[in-house]
Each structure stands twice: as C-alpha cells, then as structure tokens.
Amino acid sequence: MASVDAALISRVVERFGKDPQRLMDIVREVHGELGHVSEDAVDSIAGVLGIHRVQVADMASFYSFFDREPGARYTVRLSNCVVDKMNGMQEVAAAFEKAVGVRFGQTTPDGQIGLRYTSCTGMCDQAPAALINGLVITGIKPADVPAIVEALKREHGKVGGSVLFPNAEVQLNLRQAGPVVLGPFENGSAIRKSLALSPEQVIDEINKSKLRGRGGAGFPTGMKWSFCRKAKGRHFLICNADEGEPGTFKDRLLLTEAADLLFEGMTVSGYALGAVEGLLYLRAEYAYLWPRLEQVLSRRRRHGLLGQNIAGREGFDFDIRIQMGAGAYVCGEESALIESLEGKRGAPRDRPPYPVQRGYKLEPTSVNNVETLCCAARIMEKGADWFIKHGTRDSTGTKLLSVSGDCKRPGIYEVEYGITVDKLLQLVGGEDAQAVQVGGPSGACLAPKDYGRKISFEDIPTGGSIIVFGPKRDLLKHVLDFTEFFAEESCGWCAPCRVGTTLMKMKLDKILDGRGTASDLEELKQLGTTVKMMSRCGLGQSAANPVLTTLQNLPELYRQRITSKDFIPYFDIAGAFSEQAAVTGRKFVDHEEAHA
Amino acid sequence: MSGQTVKITIDGSVVEAREGLTILQAAGEAGIYIPHLCYHKDLLPGGHCRVCTVKVNGKPINACTMVVGGGMVIENDTAELNDLRKSIIEMLFVEGNHICPGCEKSGNCELQALAYRFGMMSPRYPYLFPAKQVDGSHPNVYIDRNRCILCGRCVRSSQEKDHKHVFGFEDRGIRMRLAIDARRQLADTDLAAADKAASYCPTGSLVVKRVGWKMPVGTRKYDKEPIGSDIAGRRK
Numbered sequence: 001m002a003s004v005d006a007a008l009i010s011r012v013v014e015r016f017g018k019d020p021q022r023l024m025d026i027v028r029e030v031h032g033e034l035g036h037v038s039e040d041a042v043d044s045i046a047g048v049l050g051i052h053r054v055q056v057a058d059m060a061s062f063y064s065f066f067d068r069e070p071g072a073r074y075t076v077r078l079s080n081c082v083v084d085k086m087n088g089m090q091e092v093a094a095a096f097e098k099a100v101g102v103r104f105g106q107t108t109p110d111g112q113i114g115l116r117y118t119s120c121t122g123m124c125d126q127a128p129a130a131l132i133n134g135l136v137i138t139g140i141k142p143a144d145v146p147a148i149v150e151a152l153k154r155e156h157g158k159v160g161g162s163v164l165f166p167n168a169e170v171q172l173n174l175r176q177a178g179p180v181v182l183g184p185f186e187n188g189s190a191i192r193k194s195l196a197l198s199p200e201q202v203i204d205e206i207n208k209s210k211l212r213g214r215g216g217a218g219f220p221t222g223m224k225w226s227f228c229r230k231a232k233g234r235h236f237l238i239c240n241a242d243e244g245e246p247g248t249f250k251d252r253l254l255l256t257e258a259a260d261l262l263f264e265g266m267t268v269s270g271y272a273l274g275a276v277e278g279l280l281y282l283r284a285e286y287a288y289l290w291p292r293l294e295q296v297l298s299r300r301r302r303h304g305l306l307g308q309n310i311a312g313r314e315g316f317d318f319d320i321r322i323q324m325g326a327g328a329y330v331c332g333e334e335s336a337l338i339e340s341l342e343g344k345r346g347a348p349r350d351r352p353p354y355p356v357q358r359g360y361k362l363e364p365t366s367v368n369n370v371e372t373l374c375c376a377a378r379i380m381e382k383g384a385d386w387f388i389k390h391g392t393r394d395s396t397g398t399k400l401l402s403v404s405g406d407c408k409r410p411g412i413y414e415v416e417y418g419i420t421v422d423k424l425l426q427l428v429g430g431e432d433a434q435a436v437q438v439g440g441p442s443g444a445c446l447a448p449k450d451y452g453r454k455i456s457f458e459d460i461p462t463g464g465s466i467i468v469f470g471p472k473r474d475l476l477k478h479v480l481d482f483t484e485f486f487a488e489e490s491c492g493w494c495a496p497c498r499v500g501t502t503l504m505k506m507k508l509d510k511i512l513d514g515r516g517t518a519s520d521l522e523e524l525k526q527l528g529t530t531v532k533m534m535s536r537c538g539l540g541q542s543a544a545n546p547v548l549t550t551l552q553n554l555p556e557l558y559r560q561r562i563t564s565k566d567f568i569p570y571f572d573i574a575g576a577f578s579e580q581a582a583v584t585g586r587k588f589v590d591h592e593e594a595h596a
Numbered sequence: 597m598s599g600q601t602v603k604i605t606i607d608g609s610v611v612e613a614r615e616g617l618t619i620l621q622a623a624g625e626a627g628i629y630i631p632h633l634c635y636h637k638d639l640l641p642g643g644h645c646r647v648c649t650v651k652v653n654g655k656p657i658n659a660c661t662m663v664v665g666g667g668m669v670i671e672n673d674t675a676e677l678n679d680l681r682k683s684i685i686e687m688l689f690v691e692g693n694h695i696c697p698g699c700e701k702s703g704n705c706e707l708q709a710l711a712y713r714f715g716m717m718s719p720r721y722p723y724l725f726p727a728k729q730v731d732g733s734h735p736n737v738y739i740d741r742n743r744c745i746l747c748g749r750c751v752r753s754s755q756e757k758d759h760k761h762v763f764g765f766e767d768r769g770i771r772m773r774l775a776i777d778a779r780r781q782l783a784d785t786d787l788a789a790a791d792k793a794a795s796y797c798p799t800g801s802l803v804v805k806r807v808g809w810k811m812p813v814g815t816r817k818y819d820k821e822p823i824g825s826d827i828a829g830r831r832k
Contacts, residue, residue, distance in 0.1 A: 039779055054764035054777040061766040061775075328768070345765070350643040350661035492746070492765070492772030495645050499687035502770045503721050523720065530683040533656045534646040570722040 006044055008033055013048040020051050021361070023343030027060050028324060036067040055344075062345035062491075063326035064118065065284045072107040072114030074152045076100075077131040081120035081246045082441075082481045083404045083467060088142070089128035093117075095145035113152050119329055119485060120246035121285045124404035124467070125173045125411050134287045136170050170288070172253055176427070178414030180390055180398040181254070181374050185261050187303070190380040191311050194268045199229065202272040206376060209384035210396045214371035215240060215332070216439060216463030217538070221376065224366050225272050228356040231364035235275040238360060238367045239266055240337055242283045244329040245440035246485060247465035250400035251370040253412050255282075255289050258374055259296040263320060265373030267310065268380050270318035273366055278320040281337050284327045293322055329489035330539050334367035335359075336491065347493040348537035371400055371464070391417035395456035399464065403428045405437075406470030421451040421460075430468035435475055435554060440465035441482035442542030444549040445475075476557050479546045480508040486543035497540030500531035504547055510570060516562040525551055602666035607673050619659040619670060620648050627831025629824035630672050631681055631713065633706055634747035635660040636796055639756055642748040645688075647681050647710065682714035690721045691770075693728060693742035694799075700808030701800030703816025707745060708799075709823035729773075733781035736789035736805055744774050744801040750793045757792035774801070 012029045016022035026045060031037050037060045046053040060066045067075075078084075078093055093115075097103055100113050107114035123129035126138035137148070174182070194202050207222030228235060239262065243251040254262055266278045282290060297320055300306040308317045328346045330336045335349035338360050359365025368376075375397055379387045388396045395417035401424070404410045408429025415424065421438070425431050436446045438455070439462035446453065446460070453459050469475055487501035507524045510516050528544030528551070535541050550557060577588040600615040606628050613622035618641065623630045632648040635641050641660040648659040651671040659672075671677060688694075688707060696702050728741040751763040751774075762785045766775040778784035787793065794804050813819065 043779070052761040052764070052777045053779070054761060054775050057766055057775060058764045062768050345768070350641070350658055352663070487769060490769040492768045492770070493644060495684050495687055495691075495745070498746070498770055498772065499691045502724070503687065503690075506722060526683070527721075530680050530687075534649050534680055534684060536643055536646065536658070 005034065005038075005040065009041060009044045010048055013045065018049060019343075020049050020055075021341075021343045023049070023056065023059050024323065024326060024340065026343075027056070027066060028326060031066055035073070036069055036071045038068075038070070058345055059343060063284075063328050065327035070111065073112050074133055074155070075114040075116055076152075077116045077118035077121075078104070079119070079121040079123065079127065079129045079131075080117040080481075081124060081127070081485075082478045083120075083124035083247055084127040084129065085478075085481060086405055086473070087127040091142045092128045092130075092140050092145060095142035096149065099146045099149035113149065118285075118327065119489060120244065120248075122243060122249040122252050122283070123170065124247050124249060124402065126171050127404070131285060134284075136285075136288055138170060170252070170256075172256060173411030174253055174257070175403075175409055175411040176413040176415070178390075178398040178416070180378055180387065180414070181261075181371065181400060182258065182414050183378075185258070185264075185377075185381070187260050187264065187300075188305055188311060190264045190268050190377040191271075191305060194271055194380045195311055195313050195316065199272045199274060202268065202380065203229065205384050206272070206379060209375075209379045209387040210394070211372065211375055211379060211387070212395070212457055213369055214375065214399065214463070215369035216245070216443070216461060218457045218461050221368065221372055224356055224368070225269065227354075228364045228366040229273050231357050233363040234361075235273045236360045236363055236365040237266060237269050237273055237275045237278040238334075238337065238341070238365055239278065239280045239370060239373055240332060240334065240367055241286070241370050242281050242325055242332040242337060243370070243463075244283055244285075244332045244489075245442060245463055245465050246482070247402060247404050247437065247440045247467040248463055249402045249404075250412050250464045252286060252289075253400070254370050254374055255286065255293065259293055260300070261374045261377050262370055263296065263300055263306070265375070265377035266320055267306065267318055268377055269366065269368065269373060271310075271316060273364075275366075276317050276319070278318060279341060279360070280320060280322045281331070281341060282322055282324055283331075284325045287324060290322060290324065297322075328491075329485075330491045330537070333537050333539055336537065337367065338365065345491065347491045348539070350536065369463075392454070392456050392458070394458045399455065399462070401455070401462070401466050402464050403430075403466045403468065405466075405468035406430060406433065406473065407468045415455070417456045418454050420454055421446060424455065424466065425451065425468070428466075428468065430470070432471050433468045434471045434473065435469045435550075437465070437467040437469065437478075437546075438462050440467070441485060441546050442538070444545060445479075445553060446549075447553045450553065475550065475554065476508070476512060476561060479550050479557075480505065480512060482546035483508055483543070486539065486546075490539065490543070491537075494534075494536040494540060496531050496534040497536065497543055500527060500535075500540075501543050503527055504531065504544065506570070508547070510568075511558065511561050513572075514561065514563070515568045515572065516558075517565055517568055518562060519567065521551070521558055521562060602664055604664050604666070604668040604670060606670045613664040615664070617664055619650060619652070619657070619662050619664055619668070622664045623659070623670075623672065624827050624830075627828060628672065629827040630659050631678075631710060631824060632660060633685075633710060633745070633798060634749065636749055636753075636798075639749060639752045639796065642752060644747050645684065645745070647684055649680065650677065678714060681710075682716055683720070685710050685714060686716060686719035686721055688745045689716075689719045690723045691726070692744065693725065695742075699743065699800040700803065701743070701797075703811070703813065703819055705800060705818075706798035706823060709818040712818065713822040713824065724770075731776070731782045733783035734785075734787060735783070737782065737787060737794045738803055738805060739774065739776070739782055740801055740803070741774055742801075743799045745799055746772060746774065747798060749796040749798065750774070750802050753796045754787075754791065754793035760786055760791070760793070762787045762791070762793055 211221040212218040331346040336346040340346040531544040634645040731739040754762040
C-alpha cells in the first residue's frame with residue numbers, strides 16, 4: 001500500500017479520536033480522498049483503530065455511497081424513485097448512457113464518469129434528479145444531459161457547483177405555509193420559556209399538547225421524553241433527518257428554512273431529557289445542506305443558544321453534532337440509525353429494550369423526527385393550548401406533506417390534521433387521480449372510494465409522503481418499483497424480509513409479464529403476509545404494503561393481468577429458446593401445449 | 597436473574613416462568629417447544645431467522661429476544677404460525693443451494709429437520725440458484741456458502757466463546773453474505789480446529805473436515821424423532 005494512503009488513514013483515524021464508533025466518519029473521509037474503500041484501506045483502518053478488518057468491511061459494504069472498487073472521478077447517481085420514473089427518468093438514463101458511452105452500473109474505461117442508480121433522493125417535486133459527487137441536480141431533461149456530460153469530461157477536480165450546472169439549485173417548493181411549523185419564529189424564545197420551567201414541566205407541556213411523532217409511527221412525544229428522562233444513565237437526543245421514504249422531502253425544507261427552529265427544538269428536548277449531547281443524523285443525499293447547518297450551529301453557539309450555560313442558565317450545557325449517513329433507507333428506522341451512529345451496519349435491533357431504555361451507546365436515547373422537534377419548539381414558545389387548537393382531537397397540530405406525482409402543484413404543504421384526501425387533491429391539482437399513495441411505499445395505496453378519509457393518526461397516518469397517480473398510470477408497474485425499492489434497501493439481517501422482498505418482486509414480474517394465474521395472486525398475498533408478520537423491523541413489516549394494500553383496495557389491477565390458466569411455471573421455456581428459434585428459423589413447439 | 601416467577605399462558609396452558617428469561621427459554625423450561633433456528637442456547641440471540649415468532653397478546657413477537665412478562669397470553673403451536681414458519685424455512689431453501697442428499701450434515705441439519713417437522717415437501721417458492729463461494733483453504737474447517745442461512749451463529753460464537761472475531765457479514769439485502777476476517781480465505785484467519793465457532797453451524801455451511809458421513813443413516817440426530825422432541829419430552 002502506498003505510504004501516502006497509510007499516512008492519510010492514520011491522520012483521519014487520529015482526528016476522530018481513534019474511536020471505532022466514528023467508523024462511518026472515518027470511512028467517509030477516506031472514501032472522499034481515495035475515491036473508494038480499497039482492501040488496503042480496510043486493513044489499514046482496522047489496524048489503526050485496533051479492530052478487526054471484517055468489522056470495517058461489514059460497515060463499508062453496507063452503505064450504497066461507499067464504493068469498495070475504484071470508483072469514477074465523477075459518479076452520477078440518478079434517483080430511480082417511482083416519482084422520478086413518472087417524470088421521465090428512463091429517458092434521462094438513456095441520454096446519460098448515450099452521452100457517456102457506458103451503461104448504468106459501469107464506469108468509463110478512463111475512470112472519469114460512473115453511472116449508478118440510487119434510491120429516492122428527496123427531490124420528487126423536481127424530478128428527475130441526480131447527485132453528482134454529492135451535488136444535487138434537479139428537473140433534468142434528456143436534452144440537458146449532453147452538456148452535463150461534456151462538463152464532467154472536462155473537469156478534473158471537485159465538482160464546480162451551480163456555475164457548472166445551471167439546474168443545480170434545489171427549489172424549495174413551499175406551496176402552503178401553515179401557522180404552526182412554518183410561522184415566524186424568534187430565536188431563543190422557546191429555550192427561554194422552557195428554562196422558566198423545570199424539565200418535568202416541559203415534558204408536561206409537551207404531553208398536554210398531545211404532540212405525536214411526525215415520522216409516521218405517531219408515538220406520543222411527551223411520553224417518549226418522559227420514559228427516556230426516567231431511565232438511568234447518560235441521556236442522548238437524536239434527531240432523525242434520514243428522511244428516505246420515497247416521496248418525502250419535507251425535512252429538506254425544514255433543514256433549509258427552519259434550521260434554527262429545529263436546533264431550538266433539539267435544545268429544548270435536551271433540557272427536558274437531561275441530555276448534554278444531541279446528534280443530527282443527516283441522510284447522505286442531503287450532504288449539500290451540511291455546511292449551512294454547521295454555520296447555523298456556530299452562530300447559535302456564538303449567541304449563547306448552544307454550548308455551555310445556554311441562555312445564561314448556569315449548568316445547562318448542550319451541544320449538537322451532525323452525523324452524515326451514507327445511503328441506506330433502513331437507517332431511518334430508529335434502532336438501525338443508532339447502530340449506524342455507532343459505526344456499524346444499519347441493522348435494526350430487536351426491541352425491547354427500546355432506545356429510551358438502551359439506545360445510543362446503550363444509554364437512554366430519544367430519537368425524534370425533524371418535524372416533531374420543530375413542533376416541540378413551537379409548543380414551548382406558544383403553549384400547548386395554542387397548539388391543540390389546530391388539527392383534530394387525537395391528531396393535534398399541523399402536518400407537512402410532501403406532494404409529488406401527477407398533480408399540477410407538487411411541493412410542500414403545511415395542512416391541518418383531519419384534511420380529507422379529496423380536499424388535498426383539490427389543493428394540489430390532482431383531482432383526477434386513480435390512486436394516491438399515502439405515507440410512501442410503506443404506507444397505503446388508496447383508491448377513489450377512500451378519498452373521503454382523513455389524514456390523521458386515527459384514520460390514515462403518514463410521515464408526509466403523498467404520491468398522486470393520474471388516470472393513465474400503470475399502477476401495477478409502480479407497485480413493482482416500490483417492491484424493488486424494498487428489496488434493494490432490505491438490510492438482510494432477517495430471513496423473511498431479505499428473501500421475501502426478492503420473491504415478491506419475482507412474483508410481480510411474472511404477473512406483469514402476462515404469465516400470472518389466480519394461484520399466483522394467492523401466493524403473492526401469502527408471501528406478503530409472511531414478510532409483514534415475521535420481519536424484524538418496520539421496514540420489513542411494511543415492505544409488503546404496496547402489494548397488500550393494492551390487492552385489497554384495487555384488486556381489479558391484478559385480475560386484469562392474470563390469465564385463465566391454472567398454472568404457468570416461472571421458467572419460460574419458449575422465451576429461453578427464442579434466440580435459438582430465431583437463429584435456426586424454426587418455431588419452438590411446447591410439447592405440453594401441443595398435447596393439451 | 598431474580599428468583600421471582602411470573603405466570604404466562606402458552607397455547608392455553610399456564611406456565612410459571614422465571615423472571616428475566618426470554619419467552620423461548622421459559623417455554624423450553626416448561627417443556628414447550630417453540631421452533632427456532634438461528635437461536636442457540638449457549639449464545640446470545642441474533643434475531644435473524646424469525647422462526648421463533650409467536651403471538652403475544654395477538655401481536656407477532658420474536659420469542660428468542662422477548663423477555664417474559666406477567667400475564668402474557670402467547671400463541672405458539674397454531675396452524676397460522678406454523679405455516680408462517682414453514683414459509684420462512686422454504687425461503688431459506690430457495691435462497692441457497694441446499695442439496696440434502698449430497699450434504700454430510702443431512703440427518704443432523706436443523707434446517708432440514710425443521711423442514712421435515714413442518715411437513716415441507718418442496719418449497720412453494722422458485723429457487724434462486726445463486727452463485728456462492730466455497731472456501732476449503734483451511735486445513736481443518738471448510739465454508740460452503742451454498743448452505744449458509746446467515747443465522748450468525750458462527751459470528752456470535754467466535755466472539756462469545758472463542759474471544760475472536762473470525763466471522764462477520766458483508767453487503768446487504770439478498771446480496772448479504774458470510775464474511776471472514778481475512779482478505780482472501782479462511783486459512784488466513786486465526787480460526788483453529790478446536791474453536792467453538794466451527795461447531796455451532798445448524799446446516800452444513802461451516803463444517804469440520806474429516807468427520808463427515810460418520811453416522812450411519814438411522815442413527816443420525818433427527819432420524820428417529822423430529823427436532824424439538826427433546827424439549828417437548830421435558831413436559832410434565
């Protein structure tokens with residue numbers, strides 16, 4: 001191994017205090033310098049850290065943004081989310097392959113440009129989108145591609161930013177700001193109000209507001225904080241900014257426009273929990289937001305809103321560290337996120353114990369969504385009584401929705417809980433939708449008969465993803481896309497999710513291929529049930545939702561596709577012989593068919 | 597672990613369970629077999645296979661990790677759960693390349709034994725026929741990843757029993773595979789023939805060399821009685 005690499009690795013490992021729990025950061029930096037995590041680098045990192053190489057290889061091989069093979073100088077990661085596909089991503093992909101001269105999954109022989117697909121990048125309202133070495137490019141048209149590729153061929157250093165790519169500006173696309181999350185906010189106001197109360201009284205106020213987690217699961221926030229505070233140990237607060245649910249991009253807005261509100265909410269939570277350290281886990285796709293977030297943190301430290309003796313309160317110390325993710329949807333699951341924070345593969349844990357009992361570093365940890373923490377700051381600023389005036393009895397406050405797909409006005413909407421799907425479709429200009437995916441692929445696919453239902457914890461809960469499917473869409477194709485997404489993002493730890501998601505994909509392929517039978521539908525349902533009932537974590541337990549909710553709500557989608565035959569095997573013998581038949585000019589005769 | 601006990605109900609029978617035990621352990625003490633595969637009594641639970649899933653108060657819960665609580669109403673030996681478990685066993689069969697007649701673990705294999713117990717004739721799912729690596733480099737132990745079900749027993753036992761770290765995982769999803777603590781091959785790790793890790797594999801994936809085919813058919817572990825009979829035999 002080149003000594004310069006060894007020196008570099010030593011330096012990086014030293015900088016992170018030779019702490020194996022910072023393995024993500026160490027590998028990220030090494031990857032940034034070397035372009036990939038070579039076998040030599042794995043050995044070297046393990047050696048300096050004093051851990052086993054298999055531990056380094058395990059972690060590094062898990063995340064999709066870490067290449068183990070020499071990568072390209074520029075890697076184009078084209079988002080292959082359903083919404084990107086609905087907006088012409090396939091044409092853009094074809095244009096890239098033509099301009100670059102290699103297929104997706106390959107790198108040019110000179111190592112200049114590599115083409116990869118990546119899961120939803122959180123830009124569905126401006127799809128199709130791609131990341132080029134971390135730079136976000138949105139609204140790509142096939143006609144834009146040759147210029148982008150030409151620029152990449154010329155460049156030899158870091159990506160030049162928006163000067164190089166005029167489309168590189170991420171649009172905020174805030175369509176409707178509501179009174180709760182996105183209203184005007186005075187920095188420090190929530191902290192000062194909280195410090196006038198005891199930590200227990202802060203938790204009481206949050207309890208009174210009936211605030212529930214905005215990530216989708218809806219666990220009462222006050223209860224979570226209370227459990228965490230009461231558990232003995234060193235307390236941690238984690239903000240989950242790993243929004244990876246396809247079609248979700250509301251945290252992108254909050255992290256861009258409301259970072260102060262978020263950090264204020266984290267600080268209030270730190271006070272309530274008795275935590276001195278807060279961690280913001282930021283998804284790798286949002287790396288472009290990182291420098292600005294650090295600036296906001298620095299400013300807050302200067303203004304006495306972070307660090308020691310916050311807001312003049314003797315002994316109230318709290319600070320925030322940003323941890324970058326590396327491309328793994330499952331890390332949005334709180335226990336997988338904690339594993340990832342500890343420098344390991346993002347495999348969820350079995351519960352109990354819950355993170356509030358034994359979380360980060362096995363200490364009591366509260367993991368909260370970005371939007372939840374923003375709400376918490378608001379509640380402390382304006383009071384629980386003000387907060388519960390919004391929304392419904394059991395779903396108080398407002399919800400940020402990320403709306404994308406076939407509608408006239410995609411973007412972010414802050415709405416009161418209790419809004420019907422119908423009303424929402426009018427708001428966004430998607431009245432003719434044949435179906436609406438609420439809560440992303442792990443949520444539910446609703447048919448028009450359900451449009452009277454309300455977005456709320458008591459009816460249809462959602463983390464905020466709303467994907468509108470217009471009348472002309474082949475919905476089953478998107479069910480397959482969603483299922484492929486889960487198969488790609490399954491962590492592999494447990495058998496039902498690891499194998500079941502791939503088997504569901506094969507079954508859907510067969511049905512879409514026109515070779516499905518009635519018994520295939522039964523088997524698909526059975527398969528989905530096994531994945532849902534037996535999987536270890538929320539990812540696996542919801543991986544079958546696209547299949548199961550469409551089978552239930554839109555059964556005709558499937559019935560139209562199946563044949564009347566009793567049985568068709570997976571293996572398509574006529575298809576397998578098609579090349580030979582073409583070469584020899586003879587027709588393949590299926591004897592079973594011939595004798596039937 | 598305290599000396600206290602709690603009362604739980606398993607399939608209608610009331611069981612006194614020692615506090616702090618998992619559902620799987622408490623059921624075992626009471627002579628109730630909860631099918632399991634990645635779990636081994638000597639090792640910490642891994643939660644990989646999900647075969648031990650039971651229903652606690654109507655909710656699917658992993659029995660090898662869930663600690664007993666007073667008043668739990670547990671369903672275990674039900675047609676629904678057994679079919680779900682069988683379905684996982686079938687998934688494991690199609691995920692790898694399990695050629696029982698040619699495998700020296702046949703008759704002593706826990707995967708095969710569970711398939712028999714659940715009455716699996718052939719998997720209901722299509723075979724994936726993956727290409728897998730075999731590593732025969734080590735003088736005393738070989739890895740046949742065709743038969744690996746990613747239960748993690750070797751990973752855990754190497755750490756817990758041998759105080760080494762010979763095994764791990766790499767990659768994710770359906771591409772996840774058993775990895776070793778060496779760049780190339782098993783011979784380059786510090787695995788010794790006497791290591792406990794070599795003896796915990798439930799299938800024929802991690803095998804000690806030169807001991808195969810020793811037992812005549814008819815005398816192998818699961819030839820006479822189905823897997824779990826020893827546990828069920830303890831029931832008073």
